[in-house]
Amino acid sequence: MTNFKRKSLSLPKTLTLGFIVIILIGTILLSLPLATKGSHATSILDALFTATSATCVTGLTLVNTALHWTLFGQIVIMLLMEIGGLGFMTFAVMLFLFMRRRMRLSTRLLAQESLNLDNLSQISVIKLILLLSLIIQVVGAGLLLIDFYPRFGLVKGAWFSIFHAVSAFCNGGFDLFGNSLEGFASDTYLLCIMSILIIAGSFGFLVWQDLLLYPRRHRLSLHTKLALGSGTVIGWLSVLVYFLSEDNLAQLDGQLSYFHRLVNTVFMAITPRTAGLITLPYQHLSIAGITFTMLLMFIGGTPGSTAGGVKTTTIGLLTIQSLATLRGKRDATFGHRRFTQDNIFRALTLIFVAFTILAVAVLILCATQPLPKNGGLEKVGFEVLAAFGTTGISLGLTPHLNVLGKLIIMFLMFIGRVGLYTVMFSILNANRKQQNYRYPEESVLIG
Amino acid sequence: MTNFKRKSLSLPKTLTLGFIVIILIGTILLSLPLATKGSHATSILDALFTATSATCVTGLTLVNTALHWTLFGQIVIMLLMEIGGLGFMTFAVMLFLFMRRRMRLSTRLLAQESLNLDNLSQISVIKLILLLSLIIQVVGAGLLLIDFYPRFGLVKGAWFSIFHAVSAFCNGGFDLFGNSLEGFASDTYLLCIMSILIIAGSFGFLVWQDLLLYPRRHRLSLHTKLALGSGTVIGWLSVLVYFLSEDNLAQLDGQLSYFHRLVNTVFMAITPRTAGLITLPYQHLSIAGITFTMLLMFIGGTPGSTAGGVKTTTIGLLTIQSLATLRGKRDATFGHRRFTQDNIFRALTLIFVAFTILAVAVLILCATQPLPKNGGLEKVGFEVLAAFGTTGISLGLTPHLNVLGKLIIMFLMFIGRVGLYTVMFSILNANRKQQNYRYPEESVLIG
Ligand SMILES: [K+]
Ligand SMILES: [K+]
Incomplete structure (x- = not known):
């Protein structure tokens, strides 16, 4: 590995730069006049923000995706979500596979890092997983079309089906309805399809690989067990908390039946950890519901998936470890x-660094953005966590951000998607030589 | 140590129970009719809350200390602050020293744990430190009297001097003016005396010991260096942030000169980490100022001092460690x-556990307390951190808490003062036998 590092960029740097390149290409495409409806092209900054949000599968938007962008712009956004969701490295590998070229060792190592596979011989599994991803999205789009065809006709219905299947599976959070899924709160069929797509996309490659290989191997890795375990516990806990905090969405009583409200409560429990598609405006939630949503966005989803945040496995591992220590x-x-x-150790450090970065981001945004005196901190905290968790649910602050605010949210989306360690290593790790001497050890008192 | 544990309660349990006993005695005294002005005695719950707040040197109050309690009640509160501030174990040791009895070994060990001394032979230093504490408080009271005598006359002035010297040195946060130090914003002399008392009290025994022994030893422990270093960095950073976020208290322009506003900015930087005495209502701060105050309360002060929070050394250590790792x-x-x-490892686990407990507390309070729709989360978060940091600054929620809310805030003050590890070990640590087998190791993917 040392040799490899000497020869080219380090893996974290390559990954970070790769994402940056994708975002910049997206920015150029989105700032073309043909991407924007009307006579004015979108400013470079707003195009950059949208490209970052799409590539980092977040879904925070400055403009209404349905009204602002042309079909070309929307296709660019969809492709950026697909690239960001499946990971640009997967695409590179896939490209190599399609071109039936043998990959050079360095590319193989790169792909391994990106997909978190545990040894090189398993890279062939990627073909299967990518095929599966494609099948899931195609089948998902087909199932969505059953719902969208009567509503929008064939052409628009097909386009909406494809876009939203990609957005759901890649947990991208973008929509073409202008108000996310708010118009579909009573459409149980649609919410079920979307939920399945969201959950399928949030597993991550390592979990899919384990599940696909299970018939042959008859064992699951600790990672898969913990990811599925944490995800299940957090998921059902979320249903319970939202059921209690929103009183089973009592605010929609009269509009929706008890059953439909229950379906929406379950959907609310699925969406905040990374998907970001919503059936009701989060401004209407109770304070407890908003707080809990912020916690879920901080946690995020499974590593190696489309999710951001500090990841379910990190929280699961640390909960188990803390209880053991205590x-x-x-x-x-x-x-x-x-x-x-x-x-x-890595998990604990991650939490501390994430917490520090988020706190500084909140502080700077509080000091520099135009905010209402009451509830300003809530709005900022929510938006910061929505960006870091690449969830993209908003309390409405994002469109009002100034330049500094947009840059900070972009940075948070970026570290949320690419990974805190990967980005930080790229920025800070000087590949320094280890010092030849060590200082003597000593303890200090803590908490 | 194992033998010792078998013979009696574990150290964490003894410390935890000790604090509980002090609080219960305080509760009984404060619920006596002669503690309360007027015809009705204070309810047990409110007496318990006040006793907890005083013993845990927090200063969050349900009632106005100046108006509600009689002189007797106020003396009880002052004594609880003194006991809580210097630590009930110090008092036990002092008692033993005064009685000139040789301490049994178990008591010595207990004292060592509570005061964080690094070996038994140094217990004699406690005498010096306690004497120093007493001298500082007496001198502080004398210096306050110079200010209070012309204002309040001799008797009331002397009583106010003693009470506020104790409250400042023990970082107790209680006051007899009804509105903390808001009436003294232009009294630079008083703010200087109070600042010195606050800072002296927030060093902690180990730092004092190191400083007192420095002329003989010519070395400082890593703990003292880190505590003083972190404290200095955080202190000056706080001055800078408040200076910027409040624009040097521009809101008081017209009332106070530029110099006086600068003095108040510096005082604002000193008070939130544990003292809790304030010169202006925190509701009037900018959102950035409130956010930063919450961060300072989370950090708290030096371990082994009167401070709560996760402690400056924990944050200092982890900042250094995270940068090194990255x-x-x-x-x-x-x-x-x-x-x-x-x-x-202990420091990282502390942050994670603290974060988890605080998040759960915020969530439960959001769900169960009567809150304004806008800014409710801010109010709850601020009060939770004020309790955990044993700071006691309030955005006004505490007097409106229901029974569950009071219990949660009491629990947070308690773990803030006694220490998260100490309390958690007492609750969870079953002193279990280690298992004879270990499972094989395996890693999971994180963030
Ligand atoms: K999203
Ligand atoms: K205090």
Whole structure:
């Protein structure tokens, strides 16, 4: 690996730069006059923001996607979501596979890092996973068309089906309805299809690989067990909390039946961790509901998936580890395995660094954005977490951001998608030589 | 140590129970009819809340200390602050010293844990530190009297001097003016005395010990260096942030001169990490100022002092460690020493556990307290951090809390003062036997 590093860019730098290149290409395309309806092209900054939001599968928008962009612009956004969602490295690998060329070793190593596979021999599984992704999105689009054809006709219905299947599976958060899925709160069929697409997309490659290989291997990795376990616990907990905090969406009583409100409560529990498609404006939620949504956005989804945030596995691992530490147990264990010290250490550091970055971002935004005196902090905190969690639900601040605000939100979306460690390593890691001496150890008192 | 544990309660349990006993005694005294002005005695719950707030040197109040309590009640509150501030264990040790009895070994060990001394032979230093504490408070009271005598006369002035010297040195946050130090915003002399008392009280015993022994030893421990370093950096950073966020308190322009406003800005930078005495209502601060205050309350002060929060050393250590990790350095070093792995691990776990507890507390309070729709989350978050940081600054929610809310805030003040690890060990640590087998190691993907 050291040799490899010497020869070219480090893996984190390559990944970070790759995402930047995709975003810049998207920016150029979106700032073309033919991307925007009407006579004025979109400004470079707003095109950059939209390209970042799409590539980082976030869905925060400065303009209404349905009204502002032409079909060309919307296709660009969809492709950026697809590239960002499946990861540009997967695309590179796929390209190589299609071209039936043998990959050079360096590309293989790069792909491995990006997809979090645990050894090189498994790269062939990617073909299967990409095929599966494609099949899921095509089938999803077909199932959506059943709903959209009667509403919008064949051409518009087909286009909407494809766009929203991609947006749901890649957890992109963009929509062409102008108000997300608010018009579909009583459409249980649609919400079910979208939920399945969202959940399928949020598993991540390693979980899919484990599930696909299960018939042959008859074992799941600790990662898959923890990812599915944490996801399930957080998911059902979310249903319970929203059911209680929103009183099963009592505010929609009269508009929707009890059953439909229950469906929306479940959908609300699925969407905040990364998807961002919503059936009611979050401004109407209770304070507890908004707070809980912020926590879910901080947590995010599975690593190696389209999700942002600090990731479910991180939270699951640390919950298990903290309880073990406080109970005086030597090991943090799950599914008959114990976590490595290094793993726990990285997870803890991640939380601290994420927390620090988010706090600084909130502070700067509070000081520099035009905000209402009451509830300004809420709005800022929500938007910051929506960006970092690449969720994209908004309390309405984003369109009012000034230049600095847009840059900060873009940065948060970027580290949310590319990964805090990857970006930070790229910025800070000087590949320095280790010092030959070490200072003596000493402890300090803490908390 | 194992033998000791078998013979009696574990150290964390003893400390936790000790604080509970002090609080319960305070509760009984404060619920006596002679503690309350007027004809009705204070309810047990409100007496319990006040006793907890005083013992945990927080200063959050349900009632106006000046108007509600009799002189007897106020003396009880002052004594609880003194006991809570210096730590009930110090008092036990002092009691033993005064009684000139040789302490049994178990008591010595207990004292060591509470005061964070690094070996038994140094317990004699406590005498010096306690004497110093007493001298500082007496001198402080004398200096306050110079200010209070002309204002309030001798008797009331003397009583006010003693009470506020104790409240400042113990970082207790209670006041007898009814509106904290808001009437003294232009009294630079008083603010200087109070600042010195606050800072002296927030050093903690280990720092005092190191400073007192410095002429003989000519070295400072890593703890003292880090505590003083972090405190200085955070302090000056706070001055800068408040100076910018409040525009040097431009809102008081016309009432106060530029110089006086600068003094108040500096005082604002000193008070939020644990003291809680304020010269202007925090409702009037900018959103950025309120956000920054919340961060300072989360951080808190030096361990082994009267401060709550996760502690400055924890934040200092983790900042150094995170930068080292991200820069690919092997060791986190400060002052020609490197931190032990165990130290870093404990600090990281502390942050995660604190964050989790605070998030759950905020969520429950949001769901159960009567809150304004706009800014409700801000109010709750601020009050939760004021309790956990044992700071006691309020945005006004505390007097409106229902029973559950009061219990949650009390719990947060308690873990803030007694220490998260101490309380959690007491609750969860079953002193279990280690299992004889270990599961195999495995990593999971994180963030
Ligand atoms: K999203
Ligand atoms: K206080």
